[in-house]
Amino acid sequence: MRFAESAVNSLLRPAPWLSVYALALLGADADAQIVNGPICEWSPAAVTGGRGPGLIVGADMLLPDGHRPDYGVHIRFNGGIGAVADFEAVRDAYPEAAVLDCRGRAVASPGFVNAHEHAAFSYAFPDPNLNPGYAHRDEWRLGLAGKVQLPSPQPHYYDPGDPESTAILVAVELRHLLGGATAIAGTGGVPGVIRNINRHVREGDPALYDAEADVSTFPFSVRVVEDLADECAGGPAHRFPPPDGELAFMAYVPHVGEGRRSSCAARAEVARYLQRVQRRDRRHSLVHGVAADREDYAAMRELDVTLVWSPRSNLALYGQTVDIAGAVEQGVRVALSTDWSPSGSFNMREEVSCARQVAELADAALPGEALWRMATVNGAYALGLEDRFGAIEPGLRADLMLVRYAGGDAYEAVLTATDEDILATWIDGRPVLLSGLLDGALSERNCVALEGVAPTVCGVFDAFGLSEERFGDYLEGIVPLNNPGGQASCGLAAGR
Numbered sequence: 001m002r003f004a005e006s007a008v009n010s011l012l013r014p015a016p017w018l019s020v021y022a023l024a025l026l027g028a029d030a031d032a033q034i035v036n037g038p039i040c041e042w043s044p045a046a047v048t049g050g051r052g053p054g055l056i057v058g059a060d061m062l063l064p065d066g067h068r069p070d071y072g073v074h075i076r077f078n079g080g081i082g083a084v085a086d087f088e089a090v091r092d093a094y095p096e097a098a099v100l101d102c103r104g105r106a107v108a109s110p111g112f113v114n115a116h117e118h119a120a121f122s123y124a125f126p127d128p129n130l131n132p133g134y135a136h137r138d139e140w141r142l143g144l145a146g147k148v149q150l151p152s153p154q155p156h157y158y159d160p161g162d163p164e165s166t167a168i169l170v171a172v173e174l175r176h177l178l179g180g181a182t183a184i185a186g187t188g189g190v191p192g193v194i195r196n197i198n199r200h201v202r203e204g205d206p207a208l209y210d211a212e213a214d215v216s217t218f219p220f221s222v223r224v225v226e227d228l229a230d231e232c233a234g235g236p237a238h239r240f241p242p243p244d245g246e247l248a249f250m251a252y253v254p255h256v257g258e259g260r261r262s263s264c265a266a267r268a269e270v271a272r273y274l275q276r277v278q279r280r281d282r283r284h285s286l287v288h289g290v291a292a293d294r295e296d297y298a299a300m301r302e303l304d305v306t307l308v309w310s311p312r313s314n315l316a317l318y319g320q321t322v323d324i325a326g327a328v329e330q331g332v333r334v335a336l337s338t339d340w341s342p343s344g345s346f347n348m349r350e351e352v353s354c355a356r357q358v359a360e361l362a363d364a365a366l367p368g369e370a371l372w373r374m375a376t377v378n379g380a381y382a383l384g385l386e387d388r389f390g391a392i393e394p395g396l397r398a399d400l401m402l403v404r405y406a407g408g409d410a411y412e413a414v415l416t417a418t419d420e421d422i423l424a425t426w427i428d429g430r431p432v433l434l435s436g437l438l439d440g441a442l443s444e445r446n447c448v449a450l451e452g453v454a455p456t457v458c459g460v461f462d463a464f465g466l467s468e469e470r471f472g473d474y475l476e477g478i479v480p481l482n483n484p485g486g487q488a489s490c491g492l493a494a495g496r
């Protein structure tokens with residue numbers, strides 16, 4: 001049976017509880033669920049007497065070592081990635097699995113790993129006073145140097161008894177999911193929507209933060225310009241407090257050098273951080289690093305420090321961002337991140353677009369494949385979690401996106417996909433976004449169509465007791481799910 005996409009999209013399905021592991025069994029007994037659409041051929045799983053057959057997806061595939069046409073990935077019933085090989089070989093190896101064969105019409109990629117995002121604040125539009133005239137982060141945070149202070153938005157934290165905060169956080173995470181991310185690192189969020197990464201500190205954190213990285217924002221102090229005032233006036237080098245050595249088992253991903261290269265404090269932060277990194281006692285990343293220069297990049301490459309780059313947020317606040325041509329020439333590993341909505345990108349695709357503009361202006365060679373690596377495997381590496389997700393690789397979790405593909409550069413198809421191009425997004429093997437075309441085959445009958453959003457959203461709303469109407473009521477005045485129009489400028493149009 002053929003499903004018309006628009007008709008299926010508009011259906012709101014009932015939501016009986018089914019195990020997330022049952023996804024591949026759903027089609028087993030119903031011909032009506034066969035989707036022989038123009039893009040994918042669906043074959044339900046064989047009845048296996050209790051064994052979990054999993055799901056094979058056939059498509060062009062973006063693997064760590066390159067683009068592979070006509071490949072297959074076996075998403076195991078436990079949410080992990082099993083075999084990754086030529087499609088026919090995977091199908092022969094797992095004859096009982098369900099098969100979604102989209103070869104030649106779709107490309108499969110790991111979901112983007114957004115290595116730095118303050119989810120608790122990332123519902124808010126840029127402040128009307130936002131301007132690129134700041135030399136250091138402390139100037140807009142604290143109103144130093146006679147600059148206008150930008151008030152911090154009220155953070156929202158997950159509380160099952162607070163439907164407004166829950167709805168706002170669900171909206172933040174759905175916005176990132178629609179933009180291709182399957183993981184975000186930073187404080188705040190809700191359990192069960194996107195994959196959240198942060199250090200476990202409070203009871204309840206293990207349920208929210210699926211994996212740990214130490215993203216404590218400021219490594220030195222919250223008033224670092226003041227702390228460094230003597231040193232920057234020619235005095236003795238400031239001594240920062242020692243790092244917390246007990247956390248060496250997780251990656252350290254702090255803000256460092258967030259200011260112009262002309263800022264003494266921002267430069268000193270980079271120097272101090274790179275001193276600290278020389279201990280080589282843990283995975284280190286460096287968020288922003290606008291003040292870093294080519295010598296610093298060489299040290300970062302040597303010390304295996306990943307630069308977490310948020311060009312839009314940098315340009316919106318400082319009128320300057322990383323010397324990307326220098327970073328590329330020095331061979332630094334770079335990961336992309338959105339930072340937060342008050343100054344950063346709407347989602348990872350918008351960040352990619354801004355990064356591309358910056359690179360073009362700087363004459364830096366950043367082809368689609370390089371940008372894709374920054375948005376996937378490098379993000380996971382920045383967090384020390386590359387053995388968990390960020391690539392289509394046996395043994396990793398199945399955090400995948402499948403988007404329409406009409407030939408040409410498959411990396412570009414992933415980087416520039418629109419809502420309408422999204423066929424499916426899985427986290428831990430669980431479908432969270434589905435095109436109406438595939439809803440009947442792959443969903444657990446728990447997908448909801450939202451106004452203005454092309455793919456249906458699966459398994460999210462029931463968990464929070466939110467109806468679509470109630471959800472919509474809470475979203476007035478916050479950054480919407482589907483319109484990047486209110487984001488900060490990438491800064492280049494004005495010639496900065």
Ligand SMILES: [Zn+2]
Pocket residue numbers: 116118255339340
């Ligand atoms: Zn930040």
